[in-house]
Amino acid sequence: xxxxxKGLEIIRTYMKIYNGSNEDFIKEHLVKELIENNVLVETExxxxxxxxxxxxEMMHSKVGALKEAVYKFVKPSNIENLGNPRVLDLxxxxxxxxxxxxxxxxxxxxxxxxxxxxVLFLTLFLDIPFKEHEIIKDKVREYFLNKIGIKYKxxxxxxxxxxxxxxxxxxxxxxxxxxxxxxAFSPKRDPxxxxxxxxxxIYKRLNDNGVIISYSxxxxxxxALVSCGFIISERESIGRKRGITLGYKNPNFKPNRxxxxxxxxxxxxxxxxxxxxxxxxxxxxxIIKNRNIRKEKLREKLIKxxxxxxxxxxxxxxxxxDILKIQEENLNSSEIIIKMRxxxxxxxxxxxxxxx
Ligand SMILES: C[S@@+](CC[C@H](N)C(=O)[O-])C[C@H]1O[C@@H](n2cnc3c(N)ncnc32)[C@H](O)[C@@H]1O
Numbered sequence: 001x002x003x004x005x006k007g008l009e010i011i012r013t014y015m016k017i018y019n020g021s022n023e024d025f026i027k028e029h030l031v032k033e034l035i036e037n038n039v040l041v042e043t044e045x046x047x048x049x050x051x052x053x054x055x056x057e058m059m060h061s062k063v064g065a066l067k068e069a070v071y072k073f074v075k076p077s078n079i080e081n082l083g084n085p086r087v088l089d090l091x092x093x094x095x096x097x098x099x100x101x102x103x104x105x106x107x108x109x110x111x112x113x114x115x116x117x118x119v120l121f122l123t124l125f126l127d128i129p130f131k132e133h134e135i136i137k138d139k140v141r142e143y144f145l146n147k148i149g150i151k152y153k154x155x156x157x158x159x160x161x162x163x164x165x166x167x168x169x170x171x172x173x174x175x176x177x178x179x180x181x182x183x184a185f186s187p188k189r190d191p192x193x194x195x196x197x198x199x200x201x202i203y204k205r206l207n208d209n210g211v212i213i214s215y216s217x218x219x220x221x222x223x224a225l226v227s228c229g230f231i232i233s234e235r236e237s238i239g240r241k242r243g244i245t246l247g248y249k250n251p252n253f254k255p256n257r258x259x260x261x262x263x264x265x266x267x268x269x270x271x272x273x274x275x276x277x278x279x280x281x282x283x284x285x286x287i288i289k290n291r292n293i294r295k296e297k298l299r300e301k302l303i304k305x306x307x308x309x310x311x312x313x314x315x316x317x318x319x320x321x322d323i324l325k326i327q328e329e330n331l332n333s334s335e336i337i338i339k340m341r342x343x344x345x346x347x348x349x350x351x352x353x354x355x356x
Pocket of ligand 1: 059069093113114
């Protein structure tokens with residue numbers, strides 16, 4: 001899913017006249033036009049966000065675009081306490097996450113990946129109160145000036161910008177990261193970057209103590225992370241009831257557990273069946289349709305072998321006592337989920353999870 005079509009159209013008209021020396025002119029007109037067309041919207045911390053293709057979803061929540069970057073991504077990543085963190089900023093958009101990462105750790109080395117160059121262009125004309133915005137703007141400027149044939153070399157070698165599909169980037173990437181910011185639109189509307197197959201590629205490119213962070217608490221997403229080998233964890237979020245998700249690679253790490261209801265649902269419900277994209281090039285419609293087919297197949301299989309429990313009953317804790325008791329053990333959430341699955345499905349475990 002992309003940012004709002006009307007918004008992109010407006011930005012494109014200004015991209016066409018951009019020459020590096022008319023930024024003040026563009027700033028005055030572009031921002032005004034986007035606001036007048038109701039596609040650029042002020043959030044509660046006075047920073048701006050763009051509407052998405054689907055009018056109901058914004059690129060950021062209304063509590064604040066910058067605030068969200070700080071409290072949903074950067075602070076939970078513990079970047080402040082790392083030496084020279086290597087950061088993969090997926091879905092860079094208006095660049096709030098990258099700017100905030102630099103603000104909290106100036107030694108960060110950041111690879112930014114964004115499919116839509118128009119949103120990157122827009123950051124040149126926004127007022128974002130962290131001074132590190134100037135660094136990111138300088139890199140964005142380098143990208144757009146080089147594109148129109150004007151030679152310009154930014155002095156900030158610690159930032160790279162890749163304008164491409166994150167799926168393509170990840171398969172061609174041979175670097176390792178300490179932190180991955182995963183900031184795609186919500187999986188219900190676009191699961192492209194929430195599939196087991198994409199997340200597995202991220203897992204391979206994380207350092208042993210690395211972490212992936214997402215604002216999403218989606219069940220199939222968390223379930224996919226468990227299947228990839230991540231230790232899943234959650235933290236309170238600003239502006240929404242459900243927490244953000246963190247996935248750690250180090251199997252010896254024992255982070256906060258996710259809530260117990262989600263643990264049970266991920267372990268036993270057919271709603272936890274992950275999105276798949278084996279070739280990493282399916283459309284969002286294909287990914288959703290294929291998952292629905294596998295989900296139905298799994299439901300039929302579980303009913304047939306007498307192992308189907310509805311999500312409503314699982315949430316209430318109406319599952320066998322010995323399986324429920326596993327949640328009292330001193331394990332991390334991923335270990336709990338895998339143990340509940342193994343002990344509940346027993347000898348049909350492999351068959352069930354081959355449908356996953
Ligand atoms: C929720 S916004 C991200 C906000 C951003 N992190 C920021 O700090 O402003 C989602 C972004 O993902 C981008 N996107 C969507 N699909 C993508 C893909 N397959 N690869 C890379 N970026 C993608 C969209 O263009 C949009 O800018």
